[in-house]
Amino acid sequence: MDLNTKFTPQNWPEHAEQATMEGKNKFVGFWIFLSCEVVLFASLFATYLALKDSGPAGMDLAKYSTKALYELPLAFAMTMILLTSSLTSVYAMYHMKNFNFKGVQTWMGITVILGLCFLGLEIYEFYHYVHAGFGYRHSAFSSAFFTLVGTHGLHVIIGLVWISCLIFRNMKRGLNLYNAPKYFVASLYWHFIDVVWVFIFTVVYLMGVLG
Amino acid sequence: MAHDTHFEARSQVQQEYYRKENAAKMRSQVTQFAIMILLTLVAFASAVADFAPNFVKPFVLLLAGVQVVQQLYAFMHMEDKKAYHIGVISFFMWGGALIAFTFFLCFLTIIWW
Amino acid sequence: MSSVAQKKGFGAQVWDYLTTVDHKKIAIMYLAAGTLFFAIAGLEALFMRFQLMFPESTFVSAGTFNQLLTMHGTTMLFLAATPLLFAFMNAIVPLQIGARDVAFPFLNSLGFWLFFLGAVFLHLSFFMGGAPDAGWTSYASLSLYSPGHGIDFYVLGLQISGAGTLISGINFIVTIITMRAPGMTFMRMPLFTWTSLVSSTLILFAFPPLTVGLFLMLVDRMFGANFFDHTMGGNTIIWEHLFWIFGHPEVYILVLPAFGLFSEIIPVFARKRLFGYSSMVFATILIGFLGFMVWAHHMFTTGLGATANAIFAVATMTIAVPTGMKVFNWILTIWGGSIKVTVPMLYALGFIPSFVAGGVTGVMQAAAPLDYQLHDSYFIVAHFHYVIVGGIVTALFGAAHFYWPIMFNRALNEKLGVLTFWIFFIGFHLTFFLQHFLGLMGMPRRVFTYMGDQGWDLFNLISTIGAAMMGVGVILLVLNVLISIKSEPLNRRDYWGDGRSLEWALETPLPFYNFKQTPLVRGYDPYWIEKQEGNKEGMVYAEPVGDIHMPNNSILPLIMSIGTFIAAFGALYSPWGDQAIAGTADSVSPGLSVGLIVLGLGITVGAMIARSLKDDLGYHVHVAEIEAIEKDLAQYRATGKKGGNK
Numbered sequence: 001m002d003l004n005t006k007f008t009p010q011n012w013p014e015h016a017e018q019a020t021m022e023g024k025n026k027f028v029g030f031w032i033f034l035s036c037e038v039v040l041f042a043s044l045f046a047t048y049l050a051l052k053d054s055g056p057a058g059m060d061l062a063k064y065s066t067k068a069l070y071e072l073p074l075a076f077a078m079t080m081i082l083l084t085s086s087l088t089s090v091y092a093m094y095h096m097k098n099f100n101f102k103g104v105q106t107w108m109g110i111t112v113i114l115g116l117c118f119l120g121l122e123i124y125e126f127y128h129y130v131h132a133g134f135g136y137r138h139s140a141f142s143s144a145f146f147t148l149v150g151t152h153g154l155h156v157i158i159g160l161v162w163i164s165c166l167i168f169r170n171m172k173r174g175l176n177l178y179n180a181p182k183y184f185v186a187s188l189y190w191h192f193i194d195v196v197w198v199f200i201f202t203v204v205y206l207m208g209v210l211g
Numbered sequence: 212m213a214h215d216t217h218f219e220a221r222s223q224v225q226q227e228y229y230r231k232e233n234a235a236k237m238r239s240q241v242t243q244f245a246i247m248i249l250l251t252l253v254a255f256a257s258a259v260a261d262f263a264p265n266f267v268k269p270f271v272l273l274l275a276g277v278q279v280v281q282q283l284y285a286f287m288h289m290e291d292k293k294a295y296h297i298g299v300i301s302f303f304m305w306g307g308a309l310i311a312f313t314f315f316l317c318f319l320t321i322i323w324w
Numbered sequence: 325m326s327s328v329a330q331k332k333g334f335g336a337q338v339w340d341y342l343t344t345v346d347h348k349k350i351a352i353m354y355l356a357a358g359t360l361f362f363a364i365a366g367l368e369a370l371f372m373r374f375q376l377m378f379p380e381s382t383f384v385s386a387g388t389f390n391q392l393l394t395m396h397g398t399t400m401l402f403l404a405a406t407p408l409l410f411a412f413m414n415a416i417v418p419l420q421i422g423a424r425d426v427a428f429p430f431l432n433s434l435g436f437w438l439f440f441l442g443a444v445f446l447h448l449s450f451f452m453g454g455a456p457d458a459g460w461t462s463y464a465s466l467s468l469y470s471p472g473h474g475i476d477f478y479v480l481g482l483q484i485s486g487a488g489t490l491i492s493g494i495n496f497i498v499t500i501i502t503m504r505a506p507g508m509t510f511m512r513m514p515l516f517t518w519t520s521l522v523s524s525t526l527i528l529f530a531f532p533p534l535t536v537g538l539f540l541m542l543v544d545r546m547f548g549a550n551f552f553d554h555t556m557g558g559n560t561i562i563w564e565h566l567f568w569i570f571g572h573p574e575v576y577i578l579v580l581p582a583f584g585l586f587s588e589i590i591p592v593f594a595r596k597r598l599f600g601y602s603s604m605v606f607a608t609i610l611i612g613f614l615g616f617m618v619w620a621h622h623m624f625t626t627g628l629g630a631t632a633n634a635i636f637a638v639a640t641m642t643i644a645v646p647t648g649m650k651v652f653n654w655i656l657t658i659w660g661g662s663i664k665v666t667v668p669m670l671y672a673l674g675f676i677p678s679f680v681a682g683g684v685t686g687v688m689q690a691a692a693p694l695d696y697q698l699h700d701s702y703f704i705v706a707h708f709h710y711v712i713v714g715g716i717v718t719a720l721f722g723a724a725h726f727y728w729p730i731m732f733n734r735a736l737n738e739k740l741g742v743l744t745f746w747i748f749f750i751g752f753h754l755t756f757f758l759q760h761f762l763g764l765m766g767m768p769r770r771v772f773t774y775m776g777d778q779g780w781d782l783f784n785l786i787s788t789i790g791a792a793m794m795g796v797g798v799i800l801l802v803l804n805v806l807i808s809i810k811s812e813p814l815n816r817r818d819y820w821g822d823g824r825s826l827e828w829a830l831e832t833p834l835p836f837y838n839f840k841q842t843p844l845v846r847g848y849d850p851y852w853i854e855k856q857e858g859n860k861e862g863m864v865y866a867e868p869v870g871d872i873h874m875p876n877n878s879i880l881p882l883i884m885s886i887g888t889f890i891a892a893f894g895a896l897y898s899p900w901g902d903q904a905i906a907g908t909a910d911s912v913s914p915g916l917s918v919g920l921i922v923l924g925l926g927i928t929v930g931a932m933i934a935r936s937l938k939d940d941l942g943y944h945v946h947v948a949e950i951e952a953i954e955k956d957l958a959q960y961r962a963t964g965k966k967g968g969n970k
Contacts, residue, residue, distance in 0.1 A: 003939065003941065005218070007218070008220070009226065010220040010221050010226050011218040011219065011220040011221070012218075013218055014229070015293075015294070018294065018295050021502075024295045024502060025427040025428065025498055025502050025503075027294070027295055028295060028296050028299070028300065028427075028498050028501055028502055029427060029428060029494060029495075029497075029498040031300040031303065031304065032300070032303055032494050032497050032498060032528065033494055034304070035300075035303040035304045035306065035307035035528065035529075036307065036490065036494070036528045036529065036531075036532055037532070038304065038307035038308060038311055039307050039310055039311055039314075039528075039529050039532040039533065040532035040533075040535065040536060041311075042310070042311030042312075042314045042315065043314060043532060043533045043536035043537075043566060043569075044536055045314075045315070046314040046315050046317070046318035046319075047318065047536070047540065047551065047562055047566075049315070049318055049319055050318045050319070050322045050559060050562055051551065051557065051558065051559060051562070054557035054558075054559075055550075055556060055557035056555060056556045056557055057555075059557065072255060072258065072259060076251075076255050079251055079255075080248070080251070083244070083247055083248060083251065086244075086282065086286060087240070087241070087244045087286075090237075090240050090244075090286050091237070094233060094236075094237045094240075097233050098230060098233055136543075136547070136548070136549060137548040137549065137550065139550060139556055139557045140550040140551060140553070140556050140557035140558040140559070141557060142550075143543065143544075143549035143550045143551055143558075144551065147539075147540070147543070147549070147551075161929075162936075165933055165936050165937070166936075169936060169937045173939075178939060178941065188287055191282055191283075191286045191287045192287075194282055194286075195279050195282050195283065198275050198278045198279055198282070199275055199279070201251075201254075202254065202271050202272060202274070202275035203272075203275075206254060206255065206258040206267075206271045207268050207271065207272075209258060209259075210258060210264040210267055210268060211264060295502075296501055296502065299501055303497075303525075303528075306525075306529070307528075307529060310529050310616055313616070313617065314533070314569065317565060317620070318562070318565065320632070321620070321628045321629065321632045322559060322561050322562065322565070
């Protein structure tokens with residue numbers, strides 16, 4: 001692949017992320033990796049479901065149960081932020097198709113900011129629980145909850161670092177066929193984080209407050 | 212595989228058509244997004260409204276399923292039949308989902324201690 | 325990269341291997357590392373057998389015995405069989421599909437180094453306070469309360485090497501999907517490539533549950549979580565499920581490539597097309613799928629309930645159907661063939677009855693009521709050793725003889741190979757056949773000794789003699805390898821004379837880019853087709869000679885792996901574990917523990933960012949260079965004078 005090819009919006013290929021052999025491999029490979037993440041999160045979800053509301057004998061369920069702990073407004077705010085960040089990364093990919101590098105960087109930047117907001121809320125939530133005595137070592141329930149939601153949070157952190165690095169590394173380079181797949185794959189990862197979150201807010205929070 | 216790829220430039224007309232098509236696709240993405248937001252609202256509303264949990268639980272799960280399919284097929288472009296080996300990719304994704312489903316089944320039914 | 329390089333110094337060669345992304349060199353590293361751990365685990369098995377040779381023996385203590393049996397199982401499965409199969413997958417699959425390298429050469433190298441450093445980490449436990457001692461299954465209640473750091477080494481070591489295996493699995497899936505030469509359709513792929521694909525898919529879906537299980541164990545032991553601690557509401561059955569969701573597919577991860585290797589060996593020496601190719605492919609996929617639906621048959625006696633046991637029993641028995649299809653296809657390939665009994669073929673012929681015996685006892689255990697009798701007895705030990713030694717180890721030994729000419733441009737000695745086979749094969753049956761009866765007589769597995777005069781003494785003695793014979797067999801094989809280093813280079817293609825698939829069309833020694841021109845595949849068994857049509861070059865080409873794009877070498881995979889290795893020590897000596905708090909395990913200060921974790925992960929993440937920030941475009945081998953290399957190789961093949969390229 002030659003980095004010196006100068007592209008214009010006219011000759012920028014329609015599927016820039018799949019225009020080179022490396023891009024194609026990366027595209028397939030990353031999807032395959034995501035299918036493995038599906039199984040990884042399924043294991044965590046299943047563990048959480050098996051352990052929710054269970055703790056040492058005499059654990060105060062009026063205080064430490066899914067019903068008593070979770071607060072829907074916060075979960076709702078987090079959901080909205082993350083869903084919106086999914087849309088903003090779609091916008092970034094839209095601009096990539098039109099060879100608008102500035103658009104890509106801007107929308108990816110917005111995605112990062114939204115991701116940071118989400119992460120802030122999640123940290124606040126965790127802090128709140130720990131303060132209420134529901135720490136990581138509190139019970140099997142607390143361990144399972146923090147591990148499941150925390151693993152998702154870890155994915156958010158990785159995604160943020162990744163996208164930030166991308167924005168930074170390509171500032172001077174502009175769009176080319178070498179970094180187009182990188183952007184595309186990062187946005188796939190970000191969407192996947194949202195996919196997992198859809199299940200988290202449904203299975204953990206919504207079904208949790210129902211008891 | 213080191214063959215220099217030549218990139219065909221689009222003519223002015225083609226370029227306009229291309230941009231228009233992209234914009235149309237983007238509009239449909241925004242519509243999808245609106246539907247997702249709506250589904251989320253419905254899900255949260257049905258959880259706080261005082262319906263029977265036995266109805267709400269399968270209902271919100273269904274909504275989540277719809278949203279995930281939207282994410283995968285619209286936002287992540289799994290609907291794009293021309294994408295590279297997309298058939299293999301959907302086989303792997305749905306295979307993973309099927310295996311994931313057996314985990315849920317197992318952990319919810321045969322762990323009872 | 326100069327084509328006519330000078331002979332490299334030792335340091336340069338070491339550096340070359342540390343940084344290589346060439347699938348052929350990574351294959352050699354996998355082979356060497358796998359052999360090392362195979363030898364260690366074999367030695368552990370011998371120690372156990374010597375302990376059990378006579379009743380009430382005191383050769384090793386009970387605690388040491390537990391460590392030996394844990395490390396034997398863990399090492400054999402994760403650190404010997406897996407890498408040895410990866411060695412052949414790396415060496416052969418790209419050649420079979422007509423590719424110049426794997427899809428992600430960098431990840432290939434990363435996968436190897438993660439595996440290797442994870443394995444080294446696990447083995448350091450012997451020198452740092454005792455090895456893990458809760459069995460290779462490491463059931464939670466037992467392992468949670470195991471004192472010392474043994475289990476911590478197990479959890480962290482397997483976590484690291486498991487990540488490496490997962491990365492390699494993804495790499496092979498993508499390689500086989502996207503890197504096939506023109507004309508190499510899915511239904512023309514050789515069986516070894518097919519089984520590698522299915523086995524990699526199983527890795528893809530089976531390793532995440534293991535990762536999760538190990539992670540839960542890690543935080544339970546080292547950071548005070550409560551997943552498996554029933555006093556805190558935890559549930560030890562979750563570990564059993566997560567482990568076996570991984571553990572059962574793991575068996576197929578190992579045995580499917582072994583099936584593939586035999587499916588390559590048998591047609592070559594029966595000199596007949598593989599019988600029932602499409603049914604073989606179908607059976608492979610079916611085994612892969614069913615392999616995921618049967619894990620709870622390891623837990624019949626856990627008390628899952630009659631319904632669950634019945635479902636899993638039936639599912640387990642259905643696996644016998646596709647496996648039977650394969651066995652009959654092999655037999656029918658041999659049937660009526662013009663058979664040449666070489667060493668690889670000997671292993672194949674020994675494999676079929678041995679593996680069938682292991683399969684049949686497997687179906688016996690699938691019957692849940694009978695399993696209540698057989699569970700945790702030597703019958704189980706006999707069963708899975710028939711499957712693993714009779715299926716996988718014979719495949720590895722056979723494939724070593726079979727593919728040695730391609731991998732090293734040398735042949736292993738046939739006469740010594742035949743001797744090795746018979747000693748190993750007889751030793752194997754002596755060791756494990758009688759263990760069926762020991763099990764039926766009531767001898768439990770995993771015991772470090774037993775009382776005399778229960779009718780077990782003679783069988784145990786014979787079993788130990790058999791194990792010693794297996795040891796002799798392995799030593800002879802290693803000897804054979806050493807002899808081969810000094811033997812004459814072959815410098816030819818199609819060493820066995822009857823090769824069928826693409827890898828045999830290549831003349832050894834191979835240039836680093838494998839194929840000067842990408843081949844065009846015109847059917848199943850492409851080399852056979854070309855030979856039939858009298859094509860002297862062995863293949864037709866899909867492209868003219870042109871510049872070849874190759875990936876750059878990199879030291880970063882090793883650095884990333886070293887980072888995880890350092891971080892693992894930080895976690896190991898965590899002061900927040902239940903045992904560290906109770907003072908029953910040594911820990912370090914919080915500062916040092918966090919410091920090591922941060923330092924290690926910092927190195928790993930830093931190396932990743934460094935990788936991301938640099939454009940790594942690879943390089944082109946230009947036509948003139950290719951011609952020079954080819955000339956150099958031709959001269960070497962003719963005169964034996966070394967050029968630059970091996």
